[in-house]
Amino acid sequence: MSVQPWGEPGPAHRPAAAGWQPVPSPQAAMRASHADRDRAVDVLKAGFAEGRLSAQEYEQRHEAASRALTYGELAALVADLPAGPMAAPLQAAQPVPATFLVPPPPKPRPTSVLAVVSMVCGLTGFLALPVVPAVITGHIARSQIRERDMDGDWAAVLGLVLGYLGAAFWTLIILLGAL
Template sequence: MSVQPWGEPGSGNPPGKWPAGDRQPAPAAASQAVMRAGHADRDRTIDVLKAAFAEGRLSAQEYEQRHEAVAASQTYGQLAALVADLPSGPMAVPPVAVQPIPATFLQPPPPAPRPVNVLAVTSLALGVFGFSLPAVITGHIARSQIRRRDMNGDWAAVAGLVVGYAGTALWTLMIMLGTVAAVAGAH
């Protein structure tokens, strides 16, 4: 009978002998080594064996022997002994040097949205609610700020000015007609 690299009864190795690499469990792990293993634990161990076989770390004979031993294993320690000399996860791969992308191939970032001028919106609101003179004043201030600060909202300032000037013209016309009527009624 060939000597197997794990310590199980009848393997030719003394009990408790761990495979090459001498990965013996720590004292806390030793207490876990005697715990009973379940089907999911055996499946995970078989997955490690399959990966090792696919990577060429195990021969077909070694894979078959260990696969049969997994089925007969009852504790975590027995399962751990079967895969102790195999890596249990992906190996670390040295990072590949990544060439930076030339600036000519990069898209420029989207432009930041320009803020809307608050006085422009205020001018429009004042004009709509009938406050003509304040709408005209805030509209002119807003247009000045919009040009200097590269802001949005020129449409609101212009609309506020139009409505404000129209309201001012209406109020002026009404005052003039009222004055004419008062003067004509006094004579």
Template sequence: MSVQPWGEAGSGHPPGKRPTGGWQPAPAVSPQAAMRAGHADRDRTLDVLKAAFAEGRLSVQEYEQRHEAVAASQTYGQLAALVADLPSGPMTAPPAVVATPVPATFMAVPPPRARPTNVLAVVSLVASLVGLSAPAVVVGHIARSEIRRRDMDGDWAAVLGLVVGYLGCAFWTLLILIGIA
């Protein structure tokens, strides 16, 4: 019978400490080590093992043993122990503890803000439809300038007012030229 340096002979427990019965969790090095691991954590650990095997850091037997142990692991601490001697390992803390910023892809989309419609754009559209082509063109250009500068809605109305206004100017110019000839 051998005597363990830290406990009573053959008991496997520290002096004066006897199990009280029932299931007791193993003491963890850190609070995160006792946290339960998920499938994604096991997958990351397997990726580390695969990389170590591919780099020649593990033999076939070591890789197979550790691969089986990963499937049986239930906590972060167990997973970390399997890759502790390798250059990289699984996260030792859950993602909430690690202070990494959330990628913009996963951020919530802010609700669209209401942008005011430019009044001059509407005036340009109405003037061009009424037949006031020259004023419609002038007001349309002013409206587009304000829309860009102030980030407003109504660009469609300003552009439509400009198109119809230019067509009206061309029509009246053609009529005048035909009348002169």
């Protein structure tokens, strides 16, 4: 891209008979959207407001921007102006700053085996007598879950509740059977 000293556009940036010369690059053939055209017009407006473009040149470039179909055509219109919103699409993709990245999903925590054992013992406590192991393993599991940052507190609590209910049930059955 040739820009002559003191801001005079070189021959590559002057309008050709059929329009502006597109800037060659891998993305130059990519189709431009309405938003891309609007950004190019914003750069042209800023260039006109700062005195970098004459009124006639601004009008010509504005009309060419509204007809532009590709990034290359838009880039040619703003190539001799200070880099603005059009600089990013024509460069290689910039890595996203860590601030804007989606945080990685949390690692799954292991589930306490004792909590599951407590729950199973509590569920079967009304059929047989594993209510004592349900209560014991439930308390141990809750302690380990807090210490080791594990999952399964709900299973341990369910095992404890069912264990205590089962213990009350079997105690009541034994007391009623003794009468």
